[in-house]
Amino acid sequence: MKSYLAVDIGGTFVKSGMVRENGEIVATHKVKTPKTLDDLLHTIQAFCHSRPGVAGIAISCPGAVSDDGVVYGSSAIPYIHGPSVKKLVERRTALPVFVENDANCAGYAEMWKGSARGKKDVLVMVIGTGIGGSVFKNGLLHKGANLHGGEFGYMLLTPDVQDSNDVWSRVASTKALVRKVAKMKQMNPDSILGEDIFKMAESGDQACIQAIDAFYHLLAVGIYNLQYIYDPEIILIGGGISAKEDLIDEIDERLDRILEKIDLAKVKPKIEPCKFRQNANLLGAVYGFMLEHQNREL
Incomplete structure (x- = not known):
């Protein structure tokens, strides 16, 4: 059975794992994200040397990635944007x-x-500091003409646009929830976490209860829009917030309220949490690798 080296490049850590072609993850390891591109390439080389016999390397990273491995856009790791990460790693490792x-x-x-x-x-959908995601049509990933397929967070929810703070990511992400509560309580946003807000709401804090209600409503509005734009079979929600057991029920309730008011709408979005969280990017990168090489062989 073939095995692959999967690498997930994040703003804080670079995670690696050995993933078998049946989807089994047999080993994971992480290190702090290097400060330079050369150090990152050296880190991936080291991962590779510690796992001999892999059939290839599958990499997950932020940014808009072209077919030839150039990473466009911007992220917390500026040095990955511009060069072909794919070609650089291939040269260092002699692996696909x-x-x-x-x-x-x-x-x-x-x-x-x-x-x-x-x-x-x-x-x-992946909800965290912003809102991103992916689109699949007929089982195939849709990246779009500008590699922005799935960038749901840039959607506008208000006709009165003032600035970038009006996009969905800035009003309905977990980071947006933290900013809102911090402003209401005149606190430093860095001193509070999303989990703290939910705990305070459970204890009866009215400011937190109000902010969470608005958060769920704005998520529901965006999901309603996505359903009627694309009409998918299902909308999956990932990110740290997806671990909340009542998340789906809360959004579902807000969707019911919206559908009650808009009598033209008859299709209710089917929403569920993502199955995978911490190792999702490792697993998915390997699946993408396998699909790409399967298509080449055909």
């Missing part, structure tokens, strides 16, 4: 390399072994 956007990799994991398995038309 696949590189894909991290949210697309999370989507691949769900399509392969997760909550979207067996489905064709799927949206996967």
Whole structure:
């Protein structure tokens, strides 16, 4: 059975894992994200040397990734944007390399072994500091003309646009929730976490209760829009917030309220949490690698 080296490049850590072609993850390891591109390439080389016999390297990273492995856009890791990460790693390791956007990799994991398995038309949302995701049509990843397929967070929810703070990521992400509560309580946003807000709400804090209600409503509005734009079979929600047991019920309730007011709408979005969280990008990167090389062989 073939095994692959999977690498997930994040703003804080670079994670690696050995993933077998049946989807089994047999080893994971992480190190702090290097400060330079050369150090990153050296780190990936070291991962590779510690796992001899792999059939290839599958990389997940932020940014808009082209087919030839150039990472466009911007992120917390500026040095990966511009060069072909794919070609650089291939030169260092002499192995075939696949590189894909991290949210697309999370989507691949769900399509392969997760909550979207067996489905064709799927949206996967990842909610964290912003809102991103991936789009699948007829079971295939849709990257779009400008590699921005799945960038749901840039959607506008208000007709009165003032600045970038009006986009969905800035009003309905977990980071947006933290900013809102911090402003209401005149606190430093860095001193509070999303989990703290939910705990305070459970204790009866009215400011937190109000902010969370608005947060769920804005998520529901965006999901409603996505359903009627694309009409997927299912919309999956990932990111740290997806671990909350009542998340789906809360959004579902807000969707019911919206549908009650808009009598033209008859299709209710089907939403579920993503199956994979911490290792989703590793798993999905390998699935993307396997698909790409399978298509080349055909």
